[in-house]
Every structure is written in C-alpha cells, then in structure tokens.
Amino acid sequence: MSLNKDRQFIQACQLADQGRFVESLNIFLDLEKNDPQEATLKLLIATSYFELKEYAQAMDITKKCLELSPNHHQAHHLLGNILRALKSPQDALKAYDEEIKISPNYPDVLNDKGILFFKLARDDEALESFEKAIRLDASYADPLHHKAIILKRRAQFEEAKTLLHKAIQLKKNFYEAFAELANLHLYLLEFKEGWEFYKTRFESELKGQKKFASIPAWTNKELQGKTIVLYDEQGIGDQILYGTILADVFLTNNNFIVITDPRLTSVFKRSFSKVKNTVFLGSDDEVDTSAIDYQLAIGDLGQLFRTSLNHFIIADHQYLIADRSRADAYKQKLDTGKINCGISWKSSRDTIGSDKSVALKEWLPILQLEGFHFIDLQHGDTFNERNTIQHERQIKITNIDELDKFNDIEGLLALIDACDIVITTSNVTAHFAGSLGKQTFLMVPFAKGRIWYWHNDMHHSIWYPTIKIFSQDKNEIWAPVVKNICNELQKFSKAPYLSQI
Structure with missing residues (x-):
C-alpha cells in the first residue's frame, strides 16, 4: 500500500498540520518500523523533531533521508532550516542552494533563504530571495511580509x-x-489605523497574557460610574509610556484599579496621590473581580485617548514623582560643581538590542567635554566598560555601587532625578527620564531597531515633551548623532543654563 493511501499516515499528516507534532511523530515512527527504507517517512520524522526543537535528532534523520534519496524534495530545505536554527548560517545557505538546484520553482526555500540573509544583515540578497519567491507564487503571503x-x-x-x-x-x-x-501606522502618526492593528498583539507576541478575559472590554470613554481595571502588559518601559495617558483616564467619572509591575506600584501611588477614584496594585496582588464592570490592557488606552496628534498636547511635562529624600541624598553625593549628566548606552532587548545600543567608546567625544560629571544609569554589570574608559582615557564615570538598577526602580528614579540632564539610547532609561520631566537627549536608530513611539521625522517626543530625539541618518552609523549631541552640550557650561535645552 502506498503511503498516501495509508490511514495512519494520513492521520499523522493531519496531526502535523494541526501542530500536534508529538502525536504525529509517534505515528511516523511506528510506520517507519515496517518500512525503514522509506525516505519520505524519514523526512516527516525529521520535520516533527525540528518542530519540537530537537535539532540533533532532526539533523540525524535528515541525513539518513538524504542517504536514501540524495535529491529528495524538501530534504535539503529542511537541512538548511536545521542548520539555521543551530546557528550555522554558511552551511544553511549551502543546503538551501542544493534545494534550489533540485527544485528551482520552490518558493518556500527562497523565502527561508531570504530570512537567513535578513538575519545576516545582507538585506539586498534577502530582498532578491523574497522577490523571486513572490514571482513564483504571487499568493504567497510570507515573502510579502518579509519584503x-x-x-x-x-x-x-x-x-x-x-x-x-x-x-x-x-x-x-x-x-x-x-x-x-x-507599528508602521503608529510610527507614521496614523493612530486610528495603528491602534486597531495593535489590538492583535495578544494573538502573537503577547499570546496567553490577556487578563480578565471574562469581563467586557472598556471601549467607550463616555461611560460613567463604572469600575474599570487597567492591567499591566509588556515591560516597565511600556507601562510608563502608556501611563502618560492615565491623567486623562482619571478625569472620566469612573473608579479604577490600575495594575502595574510591582517595582512601579509605589511610584504610581505617590505620583497620583491626589487622585481619589483609583487604587494601584502590583501584578502579584489579588484582585476582587466581582465588582469590576470593564477591563482594558494599559496599552489599549491609546485607542480611546490618543487617536490624533492633537491628543498629545500635554500641559505637565512631568507625571511621575521620584522619592524626594533619596533624590536629595544623591544630589549631595554627586555634587562636584559640574553639570550632572546621567548616561545609559545599551539595550538588552533580545531581537533589536544591538541595533539600539551605542558602544561606550563611541561616546568619547561626549565624555571628553569639560564641565560635565557623568553618572552611570545603565543597568547590568558595567564595571569593565567604565574601568576601560577610565584606564585608557582618564575619564571617570560615577557609579552608585549599592544601587540595584534593575530591582530598585525607586532608587534609579531618584538618581535620575538628581541629574541635571540625561543622555540615553532607546531603552527604559528614556522612559524613566521622560516621565520625570528631565531634560533628555535620546539617541535612536534610523530604522533598523527603531521603536514606533520615537515617531518618524519627530525631533521631540510627543509622549515625553522634555525628550529631544537625535536620530541616525543611516543605519548603524552613530558618529553624526554623537557630534550633534556634543554641539548641543557645548552650549552649556553651568547648571543655571540647563533651562535653555
């Protein structure tokens, strides 16, 4: 009996199509016992292992498939995907090219080859692969997306x-x-369209993180007299960004429960202490849902309150308040008679962190300016970087060793508040400084790695009015950004002049 007519084989293929790879694998393995020389079974077993991220087994079975059938359709393609997952890009490209020789009209392999070129920052070659795939199949959505x-x-x-x-x-x-x-619509200030698509994030990168799903969503800001829970999502920076909308939210005639990252809860309580219709809780606190009428993720507040550029006219440039006693203590500790300039230079974000980071050695024209005392606001272990700068260039960057910049957000906000000015790359420090109304110079990429809320062609942030944006003119080139910041900083030699920035 041929495989295509075998009921078990058909069932296993259906399970694989449903993403149930453990079940499909078990059936394929049973079938293989009766037909150990069948290359197609080997390929499907290897594919199941690959989907289960068991790459060593996938590699072994794929090689056995190719031993049985060196020109088997899709086998070299799968091998390329395995090698790509194992971070062997050059070997993966060779495997893809072998598949293209065998199946030149196979758009899937061209799409995956384009993805690999893209990951290798070989964008021209990636574009060529995607365009070839589209020419072969104009109804193929994936290369359209990647292009x-x-x-x-x-x-x-x-x-x-x-x-x-x-x-x-x-x-x-x-x-x-x-x-x-x-992201594209929001980046271009096309808010109504952008927020509509933004709602689908809970089906992709935030899948499974939606809360209070049994409670209706708040979609009408004209409602009054209701109890509404606004819950946290994404990282601390995102929560602070969307927190800029809360002042407008609290003006509605409703009662609110606002859930934040526990590290932020005390900050929000102090900053909105005059608001009487709101309770702030940490995400690890219990919430009594029996009296809640509506719910909304904090990132969806934009679709109610920020649907045009006019909605970003903000009267108060500061909305978070640091712990005054800690800020004053830091000011005394940092007093050198110079302008205290807090700096943060890198992002740890998995996919685009390197695109947003600027190596400390590229900051040298800034760090060599007279009249400034530089303070480390970067979370993580920065000792070696600071020590190298001090040893090689005799530039001291002050670090508060006892401050845990990741867990002690209250302390970090107080330290930022003690600074006269902040210079930072696109990371959480920008949100902290902007929310405190601190004069901030923000270094952002041209396109690759740029976050949508540092909008296109904007030189000041519409979310944080005291942030001035210095953008690359070309991807990966930071020298002009550093030069422009130096020119701005050189206008100021004494703290009283900071109000001019």
Missing part, C-alpha cells in the same frame, strides 16, 4: 504598507503582519 520589513527599514513606508495589507488578505490570522502594520 515589507526591509522596505520599512529603507523608509519606503507606503510600499511596505501595501505589501503588508496584501499579505493579511492572503493569509488568515497573519498576526506577525498585523504587528508590523500596527
């Missing part, structure tokens, strides 16, 4: 939007493309 990402990096925004809209029409529930559309 759009590259065009977005090149500031070809309208064409990127067109490709993304086509991709979501072709592929049902294409949440990765929804996310790109959300």
Whole structure:
C-alpha cells in the first residue's frame, strides 16, 4: 500500500498540520518500523523533531533521508532550516542552494533563504530571495511580509504598507503582519489605523497574557460610574509610556484599579496621590473581580485617548514623582560643581538590542567635554566598560555601587532625578527620564531597531515633551548623532543654563 493511501499516515499528516507534532511523530515512527527504507517517512520524522526543537535528532534523520534519496524534495530545505536554527548560517545557505538546484520553482526555500540573509544583515540578497519567491507564487503571503520589513527599514513606508495589507488578505490570522502594520501606522502618526492593528498583539507576541478575559472590554470613554481595571502588559518601559495617558483616564467619572509591575506600584501611588477614584496594585496582588464592570490592557488606552496628534498636547511635562529624600541624598553625593549628566548606552532587548545600543567608546567625544560629571544609569554589570574608559582615557564615570538598577526602580528614579540632564539610547532609561520631566537627549536608530513611539521625522517626543530625539541618518552609523549631541552640550557650561535645552 502506498503511503498516501495509508490511514495512519494520513492521520499523522493531519496531526502535523494541526501542530500536534508529538502525536504525529509517534505515528511516523511506528510506520517507519515496517518500512525503514522509506525516505519520505524519514523526512516527516525529521520535520516533527525540528518542530519540537530537537535539532540533533532532526539533523540525524535528515541525513539518513538524504542517504536514501540524495535529491529528495524538501530534504535539503529542511537541512538548511536545521542548520539555521543551530546557528550555522554558511552551511544553511549551502543546503538551501542544493534545494534550489533540485527544485528551482520552490518558493518556500527562497523565502527561508531570504530570512537567513535578513538575519545576516545582507538585506539586498534577502530582498532578491523574497522577490523571486513572490514571482513564483504571487499568493504567497510570507515573502510579502518579509519584503515589507526591509522596505520599512529603507523608509519606503507606503510600499511596505501595501505589501503588508496584501499579505493579511492572503493569509488568515497573519498576526506577525498585523504587528508590523500596527507599528508602521503608529510610527507614521496614523493612530486610528495603528491602534486597531495593535489590538492583535495578544494573538502573537503577547499570546496567553490577556487578563480578565471574562469581563467586557472598556471601549467607550463616555461611560460613567463604572469600575474599570487597567492591567499591566509588556515591560516597565511600556507601562510608563502608556501611563502618560492615565491623567486623562482619571478625569472620566469612573473608579479604577490600575495594575502595574510591582517595582512601579509605589511610584504610581505617590505620583497620583491626589487622585481619589483609583487604587494601584502590583501584578502579584489579588484582585476582587466581582465588582469590576470593564477591563482594558494599559496599552489599549491609546485607542480611546490618543487617536490624533492633537491628543498629545500635554500641559505637565512631568507625571511621575521620584522619592524626594533619596533624590536629595544623591544630589549631595554627586555634587562636584559640574553639570550632572546621567548616561545609559545599551539595550538588552533580545531581537533589536544591538541595533539600539551605542558602544561606550563611541561616546568619547561626549565624555571628553569639560564641565560635565557623568553618572552611570545603565543597568547590568558595567564595571569593565567604565574601568576601560577610565584606564585608557582618564575619564571617570560615577557609579552608585549599592544601587540595584534593575530591582530598585525607586532608587534609579531618584538618581535620575538628581541629574541635571540625561543622555540615553532607546531603552527604559528614556522612559524613566521622560516621565520625570528631565531634560533628555535620546539617541535612536534610523530604522533598523527603531521603536514606533520615537515617531518618524519627530525631533521631540510627543509622549515625553522634555525628550529631544537625535536620530541616525543611516543605519548603524552613530558618529553624526554623537557630534550633534556634543554641539548641543557645548552650549552649556553651568547648571543655571540647563533651562535653555
């Protein structure tokens, strides 16, 4: 009996299509016992192992498949995917090329080859692979999505939007493309469209993190007399960003329970101490849901209160208040008669952290300026970097050794508040400084690694009015940004002049 007519084989393929790879694998392995020389079974077993991230087994079985059938369709493709997952990019490219020789009209392998080129920052070659895949199959949504990402990096925004809209029409529930559309529309200040797509984040990167799902969502800001829970999502920086909307939220005639990261709860309580219709809780606190009428993730407040640029006219530039006694203590400790300048230079974000970071050695023109006392605001172990700068350049960057910058957010906010000015890359320090109304110079990438809320062609943040944005003119080139910041800083030699920034 041929495999295509075998009921067990058909069942296993159906399970694999449903993503139930443990079950499909067990059936394929049983079938293999009766037909150990069948290359197609080997390929499907290897594919199941690959989907289960058991790469060593996947590699072993794929090689056995190729021993049985050196030109087996999709086997070299799978080998390339395994090698890509094992971070062997050059070997992966060779495997993809072998598959293309065997199956030149196979768009899937061209798409995956393009993804690898993209990961290797070889964007021109990635674009060529995606375009070949699209020419072979104009209804293939994935390369349209990937091509759009590259065009977005090149500031070809309208064409990127067109490709993304086509991709979501072709592929049902294409949440990765929804996310790109959300970020692109928001980046371009197209808020109504952006917030609509942004709601799908709970189906992709935040899948499984939605809370209070049994309670209706708050969608009408004209409602009054209700009890509404606003819950935390994403990281601390995101919660602070969306926290800028809370002042408007509290003006509605409702009662609120606001849930935040536990490290932020005391900060919000102090900063909104005059608000009487709100309770602040940490995400580890119990919430009595019996009296709650509506719920909303804090990131969805934008669709109610920030649907046009006019909604970002903010009267008070500061909305969070640091612990005054700790800030005063730091000011005394840092007093050198110079301008206290807090600095933060890197991001630890998994996918784009390196694109947003600026090596400390590239800061040298800033760090060599006279009249400034530089303070380390960067979380993580920075001793070696600071020590190298001090040893090689005789530049001292002050660090408060006893401050845990990751867990003691109250202490970090107080230290930032004690600074006269902050210079930072795109990381959580920018949100802390902006929320405190601190004069801040923000270094952002041109496109690659740029977060949507540092909007296109904006030189000041619309979320934090005291943040001035210094953007790259070209991806990965930071020297002009550093030079422009130096020019701004050189206008100031004494603390009283800081109000001019």
